[in-house]
Amino acid sequence: MELIDFSDVVRAWPLFLEGIWLTCVLTVVGCLGGTLLGTACAWGRIQGPVWLKAVLACYVELFRNTPFIIQIFFIYFGLASVGLKMGAVPASLISLILNLGAYACEIVRAGIEATPRGQIEAAQSLALNRWQIFTRVMVVPALARVWPALVSQLVIIMLASSVCSQISAEEVSYAANFVAGKTFRSFESFTVVTACYLVLAIILRKLLLWIGPHLIFGRMRF
């Protein structure tokens, strides 16, 4: 048996493709859900009542100071043992969304707090209510301000989805393990999948850096 041989692993490409599909689904749903959750939490932390601010602060600190693998173990195994059972994919999505939500909350909050006071006063002078001011005047420029930081965090979430393999979600890391087990070519299998992740990360970053200015905030200067 040769030291390194990619042929068996490369033959298993359909399995990798299926895994990549789930990785993409987890990434897209996780990123959208997490960003929405994070924006809502940022709103709550800035404008909400005192009890809500305290609850959100606890949520954010908890998820930013514990490892993702423990979060997903708790949600998948821990909640199941007290009666709340769910499949591996729903558990993965919930964990990714909650994790990203905590980080996105802080990132978006920094962007919102940097809104120039004059714009808020102008919106108030036009008789807009607080919700209208937040959604129409504050959110989009805030996202534009923090877009690079947010994009980095979204790429991190895509990479974090690999941990979901540990609760048997059949994304591409799980496929790597599976193929490694079948072919006994662990190094080759993980090399191929790592290369897939690298390509996905590059594509995702470029895509997001394009989406921001073209679909979300336009040619604005803030």
Added chain:
Amino acid sequence: MSSFSTWDVIRNLLLSVPWTLFLSAIAFFGGTVLGLILLVLRIMRPNSVGRIIVWYVQLFQGTPLLMQLFLTYFGLALFGINTSPLLAATLCLSFYASAFLTETWHGCVMSIPKGQWEASSSLALNLQEQLRYVIFPQAIRISVPPTVGLLVQIIKNTSLASVIGFVELTRTGQIITNVTYDPFFVYGAVALLYFALCFPCSIWGRSLERKFNVKH
């Protein structure tokens, strides 16, 4: 079959915390040494070695740590080295940390205004002297808060070493769960222990950031 009491569970978890700290410390110090070397190389030769270092950073920042750990573990075995989870975990996490640390520190050095470089070179300082007496003292101050943040990252990332069999806090939690069938309590306790390790560092990093912002 032995039955674990609550205190047994907590005691065993606490006994594994030193391993988490040990792995974190080695990764942080190994990453610091390598990161500093890479930083200086990148500053001195930005177009040759520097480009390679940029790829090195993108490799570690663009792939999951889980895959990096597996590759280190199985890769070392391929080359005939007798790999233990400890060896693979410390090596991989050190390189991982070095990539993030060097990138952060490079950013801090680059944020020093160009005028400082120009002034010091007009005083006929060579590159080493520039770095040592003018640039690094300023860069170090700016870099402390994000470096503390990276330390928190490293502590959390040691949890993935459990997947290649290194017995630290997360692996201990898995082992205990397999015996007690109480993942809610065990993983909850593990989470709180990680929180107890990481949260103080996060707070410290934030207070450092405030302190340095005020001075600026």
Added chain:
Amino acid sequence: MSDKQPAALVDIKNLHKSFGQFEVLKGINLSIQRKEVVCIIGKSGSGKSTLLRCINGLEVFQSGELLVAGQRVKSDDARAMRALRQKVGMVFQSFNLFPAMSAGRNIMLAPKLVKGMPNDAAKALAEKLLKRVGLADKFDSLPHELSGGQQQRVAIARALAMNPEVILCDEITSALDPELVGEVLQVIEALAEEGVTLIIVTHEMNFARKVCDRIIFMHMGLVHEVGTPEEIFNAPRTPELRSFISMK
């Protein structure tokens, strides 16, 4: 006070406002009628902008009475403040256009959201107002693509879109390069001729002289002198006003 006198649009009685320990408005008494154009002048720190910002509730006053179109200004009631701000428009020194929206959409925003105007009607209104301020071809331009003077004219159109009863102008030319001041003042002059009620805080003395019906000179938190432009500029009564005019 005669019964036959028309009700004032803005009625200020004994207004006191402090920032912490420091009292900025020390008892303002002022009445502004419909279709009047009033200029407020004075040194920096005399409280001019603060007074203006009290009228639309951006600053909260501690004591006194402030009535706009007969309604008392209640700063703690959010709904009352929004109702007030539909009647009182404001143009700011730093324009404060919304950077993510084009000029036209800046103008359309409030009528659509606050008055429920349908999109087409709002668009037509925005185009009409842009034409009125001389920027008919700038509907799709983003704020950063416009000069300061153009941005301020869009800001004026934005305030006009809500059809307010009075427009407050807070040093609207102070942040402009000198050659751009004229185009903005022209627009204000046109509004004054059309009968829009305006309260203008300004340093532009020639403009005040030309356009205003009444000038109010403020000094150290109080209304010091009130009069027509001729009275204020040609026959100042108090030494403070005399020294202020001589400095200009």
